[in-house]
Amino acid sequence: MKKIAFFKRPGTWVLLALTLGIFLLTQSFGVALVFFLTFGAPLYFMEDLPAYATTMDKIGKYIFLLICALIFLFLITPILIIIPLSFNAEPYFTFTEGMLSLDPSAYSLRWYADIFRFGMLEPDGVTNWWSDMWDNATWVRAARNSFFIAILSTIIATFFGTLAALGLSRPEMPYRAAITSLLISPMIVPLVITATGMFFFYSQKDLFPFFPDGLAKTYFGIILAHATLGIPFVIITVTATLSGFDRSLIRASQGLGASGTTTFFKVIMPLILPGMISGALFAFITSMDEVVAVIFLADVDQRTIPRQMFSGIREQISPTILAVATILVVISVGLLSMLEILRRRSERLRGLAPQ
Amino acid sequence: MSDSTSPILTADGTPLKAKLAQTTRRLRIKALLLTLPLVIFIIITFVLPIGQMLYRSVHNPTGIMVTPNFAEAIQEWDGEGLPDDRFVEIFVKDLALAKKNREIGKTVGNLATRVNYEIPGSRSLITSTARKAKNIKEGPYLDALIKINKKWENPAMWLTLQRASKEYTASFYLAALDRKYDDKGDIVMADELYQIYIPILMKTLWLSAVITLLCFILAYPVSYLLSTLPMKTSNLLMILVLLPFWTSLLVRTTAWIAMLQTEGIVNDFMVFLGVIGDDGRIQMIYNMTGTIIAMVHILLPFMILPLYSVMKTIPPSYMRAAKSMGASTTYAFTKVYFPQTIPGIAAGTLLVFILAIGYYITPALVGGNDGLLISNLIAGHIKSTLNWSLGAALGTILLAVVLVFYWVYNKLVGVDNLKFG
Numbered sequence: 001m002k003k004i005a006f007f008k009r010p011g012t013w014v015l016l017a018l019t020l021g022i023f024l025l026t027q028s029f030g031v032a033l034v035f036f037l038t039f040g041a042p043l044y045f046m047e048d049l050p051a052y053a054t055t056m057d058k059i060g061k062y063i064f065l066l067i068c069a070l071i072f073l074f075l076i077t078p079i080l081i082i083i084p085l086s087f088n089a090e091p092y093f094t095f096t097e098g099m100l101s102l103d104p105s106a107y108s109l110r111w112y113a114d115i116f117r118f119g120m121l122e123p124d125g126v127t128n129w130w131s132d133m134w135d136n137a138t139w140v141r142a143a144r145n146s147f148f149i150a151i152l153s154t155i156i157a158t159f160f161g162t163l164a165a166l167g168l169s170r171p172e173m174p175y176r177a178a179i180t181s182l183l184i185s186p187m188i189v190p191l192v193i194t195a196t197g198m199f200f201f202y203s204q205k206d207l208f209p210f211f212p213d214g215l216a217k218t219y220f221g222i223i224l225a226h227a228t229l230g231i232p233f234v235i236i237t238v239t240a241t242l243s244g245f246d247r248s249l250i251r252a253s254q255g256l257g258a259s260g261t262t263t264f265f266k267v268i269m270p271l272i273l274p275g276m277i278s279g280a281l282f283a284f285i286t287s288m289d290e291v292v293a294v295i296f297l298a299d300v301d302q303r304t305i306p307r308q309m310f311s312g313i314r315e316q317i318s319p320t321i322l323a324v325a326t327i328l329v330v331i332s333v334g335l336l337s338m339l340e341i342l343r344r345r346s347e348r349l350r351g352l353a354p355q
Numbered sequence: 356m357s358d359s360t361s362p363i364l365t366a367d368g369t370p371l372k373a374k375l376a377q378t379t380r381r382l383r384i385k386a387l388l389l390t391l392p393l394v395i396f397i398i399i400t401f402v403l404p405i406g407q408m409l410y411r412s413v414h415n416p417t418g419i420m421v422t423p424n425f426a427e428a429i430q431e432w433d434g435e436g437l438p439d440d441r442f443v444e445i446f447v448k449d450l451a452l453a454k455k456n457r458e459i460g461k462t463v464g465n466l467a468t469r470v471n472y473e474i475p476g477s478r479s480l481i482t483s484t485a486r487k488a489k490n491i492k493e494g495p496y497l498d499a500l501i502k503i504n505k506k507w508e509n510p511a512m513w514l515t516l517q518r519a520s521k522e523y524t525a526s527f528y529l530a531a532l533d534r535k536y537d538d539k540g541d542i543v544m545a546d547e548l549y550q551i552y553i554p555i556l557m558k559t560l561w562l563s564a565v566i567t568l569l570c571f572i573l574a575y576p577v578s579y580l581l582s583t584l585p586m587k588t589s590n591l592l593m594i595l596v597l598l599p600f601w602t603s604l605l606v607r608t609t610a611w612i613a614m615l616q617t618e619g620i621v622n623d624f625m626v627f628l629g630v631i632g633d634d635g636r637i638q639m640i641y642n643m644t645g646t647i648i649a650m651v652h653i654l655l656p657f658m659i660l661p662l663y664s665v666m667k668t669i670p671p672s673y674m675r676a677a678k679s680m681g682a683s684t685t686y687a688f689t690k691v692y693f694p695q696t697i698p699g700i701a702a703g704t705l706l707v708f709i710l711a712i713g714y715y716i717t718p719a720l721v722g723g724n725d726g727l728l729i730s731n732l733i734a735g736h737i738k739s740t741l742n743w744s745l746g747a748a749l750g751t752i753l754l755a756v757v758l759v760f761y762w763v764y765n766k767l768v769g770v771d772n773l774k775f776g
Contacts, residue, residue: 026627028627031627045580045588057684060684064576064580065580067576068576068577068580071573071577072592072595074652075595075599075652075655075656076595076598077614078599078607078614078652079602079606079607081610081613081614082606082609082610082613085613092618093613093616093618093619094613094616094619094620094623095620095623160392160393160396163389163390163392163393164390164394166389167386167387167388167389167390168386168390170382170385170386172379172382172383172386173383173386173390174383174387177765177769180770181761181765182394182397182402183390183393183397184770185761186401188709188761188764189405189713189754189757190714190715190754190757191713191730192715192733192734192750192753193405193408193713193733193750193753193757194401194404194405196408196733196734196737196746196747196750197401197404197406197407197408197750198400198404199737200404200408200743201403201404201407202404224400225400227400228396228400228401231393231396285601288603289603289604289605291605291716292716292734295734295738296734296737306603306604306605309605309606309609310605310716310720313605313608313609313612313720317612321609322609325603325606325609328602328603328606329598329602329606332598332601332602332603333598335601336594336597336598336601
C-alpha cells in the first residue's frame with residue numbers, strides 16, 4: 001500500500017482536463033472549483049487500495065468516495081454559502097451577477113451595519129450614537145439578552161449537573177438507571193411539550209416566592225428553563241469523563257492524608273475539568289440556540305437572538321439575518337475549536353491519547 | 356482468635372457484616388445526596404410543569420366556575436330526553452348571575468367557548484341566552500329558553516352542558532383523537548371534515564420515519580469512511596460533521612431557505628446548467644420537501660456520531676478474514692460487517708426518530724402548510740387559538756409516543772451511551 005503522490009496518478013490528469021473543459025464551457029470559476037473539489041477529493045483518498053485490487057474494486061471505491069464527498073457537500077454547503085451571501089450589496093438571498101464575477105462593488109458590509117442600526121432611534125445621529133445603539137438596536141438588545149440568559153443558565157446547569165454526575169458515577173449509586181433517565185429526559189421530551197408545561201406552570205400567580213405574578217415573562221423563568229435544557233449535556237459529558245476516571249487516585253490521595261475537600265479540588269477537579277468545560281459549552285450553546293421556550297415564556301423585552309431570527313424569517317426576511325447567521329457560524333467555529341482542544345487535553349491527561 | 360461460631364468483629368467490637376452494611380449504606384446515601392439537588396431542580400422546573408400539562412388535559416373547571424349550582428345539580432339528571440324544569444331553572448339563574456358578576460375566568464364567554472369546542476356554532480347561543488336570562492322570571496323555564504332559541508330543544512346541548520359541568524373530562528382527548536360525543540352521548544368518530552389530529556399525528560410519524568431512513572442512508576457510508584480513515588484525516592473530516600452540529604438551528608434553517616427558494620441557489624444553479632428552464636423553477640421550500648431536506652440536514656449528525664463510534668470499534672481484519680476465506684465483498688459485508696454495526700444503527704435511528712417526532716422550529720419556518728407536524732398544532736393551540744386543554748391533550752399523546760421510544764432506546768442502547776463529539 002505505497003502512497004502514490006496525488007499529481008502522479010493518471011486520474012488526477014483526467015480530472016484536471018475535465019475541470020478545464022468545464023471552466024471553458026461555463027466560463028464560471030466557481031462551478032469549476034466545486035467540480036474539481038467534489039470529484040478530486042475522492043481521488044485524493046483513493047491511496048490505500050491493496051495491490052491485488054481489481055479495476056472494478058478501484059471504480060467501486062471511487063464511487064463510494066464520491067458518494068461520501070457529495071454527502072459532506074450536503075452537510076457543509078448550506079453553512080458555507082451564507083457567508084458570501086451576507087456580504088451581498090443587494091437585498092437578495094442569492095448570488096447576483098456582480099458577485100459571481102467577483103465585482104467588488106457587488107459586495108458590501110451594509111447588512112452588518114444594519115445589525116447595529118436596526119431599531120435605533122437615530123441611526124445617523126452623531127451624539128449618543130453608542131448609547132443609542134446599546135439601548136435600542138434590536139439585534140444588540142437580543143444579543144445582550146442571549147448572553148445574559150445563556151451565561152446564568154450555564155452556571156446553574158454546570159453546577160447542578162457536575163454535582164449529580166459525581167454522584168451518578170459512584171459505584172455504590174442506587175437507582176442509577178432510573179435517575180439518569182430522569183435527568184436526561186429534558187433532552188428527549190419534545191421542546192414544545194416542555195415549553196407548554198412550563199408555560200402553564202410558570203404562569204401561575206402566588207406560587208413562587210419573590211415572583212407574585214409568576215415566572216413567565218421574567219428573565220428568571222427563561223434562565224431556569226434553559227438551565228433545565230442544558231443539564232443533560234453537562235451530565236453526559238461529565239459522566240463520560242468520569243467513566244475513565246481511576247478511582248484508586250482518590251484512595252491514594254486519602255491514604256496520603258488529604259481531606260475530602262483537598263482530594264476534590266486537587267485530584268478530582270483537574271481531571272474532570274475538561275469534561276465540565278465542554279459540558280458547560282454544550283449548555284451554553286443550547287441556551288444560545290434555544291427558541292421554543294423563549295417563544296412560549298418570554299416577553300418582547302426578553303427576545304433573544306434566535307427568537308429575533310425566528311420572527312425575522314417569518315415576517316421581514318432580509319440579509320441582515322444572514323449577517324447575524326455568519327457571526328453565529330464564526331462563534332460556533334470558535335467553540336468547536338475550543339472543544340477539540342479540551343478533548344485532546346482530556347485524553348492526554350487520562351493517558352488515552354493516540355500515539 | 357475467632358472461632359467459627361462467633362462473628363468476625365471490627366476494632367470497635369461491632370460485627371464486620373453490620374459494619375460493612377453500615378458503610379455501604381453511608382456511601383449510597385452520600386452518592387444519592389450528590390444527585391439530590393439536581394433531582395429536586397428537575398422536578399420543580401421540568402416534572403411539575405409536565406404534570407401540570409397532564410392535569411390540564413383532563414381538568415375541566417369551566418362549568419363549575421361559571422354555573423356552580425347548576426353544575427352540582429345537573430349531575431343527578433339521567434340524560435334521558437330533555438332535563439326537568441328544576442335543572443333549567445337553576446341554569447337560568449346561574450347564567451344571569453354570571454352575566455351580572457363578570458368575574459375573570461367565570462364569565463359566560465368562558466362557558467360559551469367550552470361548549471363551542473364540542474358543538475361548533477353554539478357560542479352565540481349561550482351568550483345570547485345569558486343576555487336574556489335575567490328577563491325570565493317564572494317557569495316553565497325550558498319553554499322560555501326554547502323561545503329564545505330553538506337549539507335548546509336539542510338534548511345533545513344539555514348533555515354537553517352536563518359534561519362541561521364535571522370537574523374531570525375525557526372530552527379533550529376525544530377531540531385530540533378526532534372523536535366526539537354524538538347526540539345520545541356515545542363516542543363516535545368526528546365528521547370527516549373535522550378529522551385533523553390523527554392524520555397529522557400519522558403524518559408526523561411517517562415523515563419522521565422517512566427522515567430517519569434518509570439520515571441512515573446518508574450517514575452509513577460517511578460513518579464507515581470516517582471509521583476506516585487514519586485518525587488524523589478522519590478528525591479533519593469530522594469537522595465537516597461537527598460544524599453543522601454546532602451551528603445554530605436557525606442559522607441552518609435560514610441557510611436552507613437561501614438554498615432552496617425559487618430564486619435560490621439550487622434553482623439558479625439548475626437553470627445555469629440548463630437542467631430546468633428559467634420559468635420552470637421548482638418549489639422546494641415552504642412545503643413538505645423543504646421540511647424533509649432541512650430536517651435531514653439538521654439531524655444527520657445525530658445519526659453519524661453513534662454509527663461512527665460503533666464502527667470505530669470493529670477491527671478491519673474481520674472483513675479481510677472473510678474475504679481471504681472466499682467471501683465476496685457483498686457477502687462479507689452483509690454477513691460480517693453489517694451485523695456488528697446494528698447497535699450503532701439502533702442508537703442512531705431511535706435518537707433521530709425521537710428528535711424528529713417533536714420537531715417544531717424547522718417545520719414552522721420552512722414547512723408551509725403541508726409540512727406542518729403535530730408540534731406545530733400543539734403550539735398553535737397554546738399560542739393562537741388558546742384552546743389550552745386540547746393543546747395539553749395533544750401534547751400528552753405526543754409525550755406518550757416519545758416516551759415509548761425513549762423506553763425502547765433505554766432498553767436497547769442505554770442513556771449512559773449517549774455521547775457527543
